[in-house]
Amino acid sequence: MTGLRILLGAAILGGLGAAAPFTPLWLISLVTLAMSTGLVVCGLIILWRGGLVPFGQALFFATGAYTVALSGRWFGVTDAFLLIALAVTMAALVAFVVGFLLAQYREIFFAMLSLALSMILYGVLVKSETLGSTDGINVAQASFFGMKPRGPGYTFALFWLALGMVFSAWLGVSAYLGSVAGQLAGAIRDNEIRVEYLGISVTRLVHLKLTISAALAGAGGALAALSISHVDPQMAYWTTSGGFVFVTILAGAASVPAAFLGALLFEIVRTIAVALLPGGWQLILGSVLLLTILFVPEGLGSLMIRKRATAPEKGAA
Amino acid sequence: MITVIAIVTDGLVYAAWLFVVAIGLTLIFGVMKILNVAHGAFYAFGAYAAATAIGLYFDRGWPVVGGYLAIATAAIAIGLLMGYILERVFLRRVYGKDEVVVVLITYALFLILEDVLILIWGTDGRSAYQPYTEAGSFTVGGLPLSVYDIGLVGFAALLAIAASYTIKKTTFGRLLTAVIYDRETAAAFGVDVSRVYTVTFLVGAVLGALGGALTAPKISVTPGLGVEVIVLAFAVVAIGGMGSMEGALVGALIVGLFRAGAVHLIPQLELFSIYAVMALVLVFRPQGLFSRAQPRKI
Numbered sequence: 362m363t364g365l366r367i368l369l370g371a372a373i374l375g376g377l378g379a380a381a382p383f384t385p386l387w388l389i390s391l392v393t394l395a396m397s398t399g400l401v402v403c404g405l406i407i408l409w410r411g412g413l414v415p416f417g418q419a420l421f422f423a424t425g426a427y428t429v430a431l432s433g434r435w436f437g438v439t440d441a442f443l444l445i446a447l448a449v450t451m452a453a454l455v456a457f458v459v460g461f462l463l464a465q466y467r468e469i470f471f472a473m474l475s476l477a478l479s480m481i482l483y484g485v486l487v488k489s490e491t492l493g494s495t496d497g498i499n500v501a502q503a504s505f506f507g508m509k510p511r512g513p514g515y516t517f518a519l520f521w522l523a524l525g526m527v528f529s530a531w532l533g534v535s536a537y538l539g540s541v542a543g544q545l546a547g548a549i550r551d552n553e554i555r556v557e558y559l560g561i562s563v564t565r566l567v568h569l570k571l572t573i574s575a576a577l578a579g580a581g582g583a584l585a586a587l588s589i590s591h592v593d594p595q596m597a598y599w600t601t602s603g604g605f606v607f608v609t610i611l612a613g614a615a616s617v618p619a620a621f622l623g624a625l626l627f628e629i630v631r632t633i634a635v636a637l638l639p640g641g642w643q644l645i646l647g648s649v650l651l652l653t654i655l656f657v658p659e660g661l662g663s664l665m666i667r668k669r670a671t672a673p674e675k676g677a678a
Numbered sequence: 679m680i681t682v683i684a685i686v687t688d689g690l691v692y693a694a695w696l697f698v699v700a701i702g703l704t705l706i707f708g709v710m711k712i713l714n715v716a717h718g719a720f721y722a723f724g725a726y727a728a729a730t731a732i733g734l735y736f737d738r739g740w741p742v743v744g745g746y747l748a749i750a751t752a753a754i755a756i757g758l759l760m761g762y763i764l765e766r767v768f769l770r771r772v773y774g775k776d777e778v779v780v781v782l783i784t785y786a787l788f789l790i791l792e793d794v795l796i797l798i799w800g801t802d803g804r805s806a807y808q809p810y811t812e813a814g815s816f817t818v819g820g821l822p823l824s825v826y827d828i829g830l831v832g833f834a835a836l837l838a839i840a841a842s843y844t845i846k847k848t849t850f851g852r853l854l855t856a857v858i859y860d861r862e863t864a865a866a867f868g869v870d871v872s873r874v875y876t877v878t879f880l881v882g883a884v885l886g887a888l889g890g891a892l893t894a895p896k897i898s899v900t901p902g903l904g905v906e907v908i909v910l911a912f913a914v915v916a917i918g919g920m921g922s923m924e925g926a927l928v929g930a931l932i933v934g935l936f937r938a939g940a941v942h943l944i945p946q947l948e949l950f951s952i953y954a955v956m957a958l959v960l961v962f963r964p965q966g967l968f969s970r971a972q973p974r975k976i
Contacts, residue, residue, distance in 0.1 A: 414778045414781075462957075462961060465964065466960075466964055468777060468778065469713060469777055469778065469781070469920070470916075470960070470964055470965070472778065472781070473912060473916050473960075474916075474957065474960050476909070476912070477913065477916070477953045477956045477957050477960070478953075478957065480909060480949070480953045481949075481950055481953040481954060481957065483949065484947075484948070484949030484950035484952075484953060485950055487949065488946040488947070488948070488949070488950070489946070599909055600905065603785060606782065606785075607782075610782060640793065640796050640797070640801070641793045641796075641797070642793075643789040643790070643792050643793045644789070644790050644792075644793035644794065644797075646789055647785075647786040647787065647788070647789030647790035647793075648786070648790060650782065650785070650786035650789070651768070651783065651786040651787065651790070654772075654779060654782055654783055654786065655771065655772075655783075658779070
């Protein structure tokens with residue numbers, strides 16, 4: 362990634378942040394929520410490139426969200442930065458532990474086992490009174506370095522925080538995807554055994570990818586929990602995981618910005634669909650997904666890339 | 679003692695139901711390599727179609743026996759209709775694509791069908807208890823047993839025998855086995871793979887709808903009942919080995935008994951127990967209990 366692109370990214374995000382006070386609050390909340398989904402999808406991209414499709418990413422998403430809710434309730438932690446750090450750590454830790462099992466599997470088995478693990482968490486959350494059962498728990502309003510903005514100020518603060526998270530995730534994930542470990546993903550997808558002949562442990566690499574993606578999912582969950590001010594077991598349900606996979610398909614695994622645009626598109630489609638056809642938003646969502654897979658199988662992000670690739674050469678991209 | 683009997687009978691009834699649902703799923707996966715999420719929609723449509731049929735039939739006061747026929751007819755009709763449309767219009771286009779991509783197609787279809795269901799039948803729940811209550815019940819050792827439930831277990835057992843017979847002894851079954859083992863070689867020997875696919879998908883769809891239809895009299899039929907089923911059926915199929923009929927039977931028994939055990943002994947762990955068993959089995963046998971290990975491609 363060149364300095365120019367980083368500058369451009371920072372300028373776009375900074376512009377968004379500066380525009381926030383002149384934007385309706387509901388739109389800011391929607392974008393914040395979309396960014397939390399985008400963070401999770403960033404993690405999915407890392408796995409996706411290696412040919413792994415987790416149908417249970419909600420496990421880490423919910424872990425992050427519940428970490429925020431419970432840290433506030435049990436230990437009185439209110440600082441947003443600390444809460445997010447805790448959520449990321451917890452999600453990564455869970456992934457590190459289940460990774461010893463999960464990293465041994467590929468393809469549909471990886472998908473199924475990660476689904477099973479997320480459903481275990483769902484089962485525990487639903488039945489456990491201390492964890493709020495089916496109703497979930499409310500999340501107390503967070504503070505930012507001791508400041509306690511309230512009302513619209515809180516929404517802005519969260520939005521700026523989200524922008525900062527998106528920026529760091531973009532830099533971090535792009536750096537990882539460009540590194541040797543990240544570049545090996547395509548090779549793993551094509552032929553794992555050849556990668557092992559290069560002297561690289563694929564299992565360990567998958568374990569690492571899983572942990573990174575879980576950390577991002579935890580961050581997304583934390584942001585969602587703060588933004589909605591509530592967590593419930595639905596966050597661990599397999600339809601939530603399905604939503605993340607949906608956005609990944611929509612956006613394609615080609616680039617990180619596409620993940621966030623895809624997430625934004627997803628939230629907008631969902632909002633419009635719910636408003637227009639209250640009983641039919643799944644129908645619209647399903648149709649969009651179906652059309653995307655059938656006609657733009659590489660995702661909408663691939664359209665941008667293809668355009669760039671067919672444009673006349675202007676030096677290395 | 680009575681708890682043990684209760685666990686076993688409940689477990690068997692639950693396993694019978696799971697088996698009917700899971701065998702359709704595993705059949706489609708075994709032959710077509712499609713993990714069909716839309717199976718949950720077959721189930722839900724089957725349940726609604728049966729509930730409607732039961733309502734229409736019993737309102738007229740016709741003999742009870744015909745009611746069971748009405749359930750079966752409704753399920754078979756809706757299963758054939760949906761299976762045909764889905765296979766011809768959508769799946770046909772994606773044969774040979776990545777397994778995961780096909781899963782997502784069926785996931786999209788499932789989302790769409792969930793809402794189509796609501797558009798057709800509305801959001802109100804329906805009850806169609808007549809076949810269940812009319813069948814009556816008796817008590818064994820102080821434990822009430824419903825005749826309908828026993829019939830369900832019997833039906834599942836018959837289904838298992840019929841499936842095993844069809845696959846091992848009939849021409850179509852042998853063609854099926856050939857396709858399961860190696861699609862390309864089977865095609866090279868002149869097996870009409872495309873027809874085998876269509877028939878398989880239709881049979882799978884009918885079985886899914888039957889699973890729903892047989893459950894309809896026992897529950898209140900409400901929207902969203904397909905979601906839970908599909909995840910459970912996945913667990914069963916994953917435990918048994920994807921694509922294996924014996925696996926579906928054993929998986930259904932394991933999940934059924936474990937769940938019944940959890941419900942009677944530690945109700946908090948009901949859902950947890952099912953997936954914990956699944957995770958445990960997959961730790962030791964990643965391909966499930968009855969599946970062949972795949973050779974590694976170099």
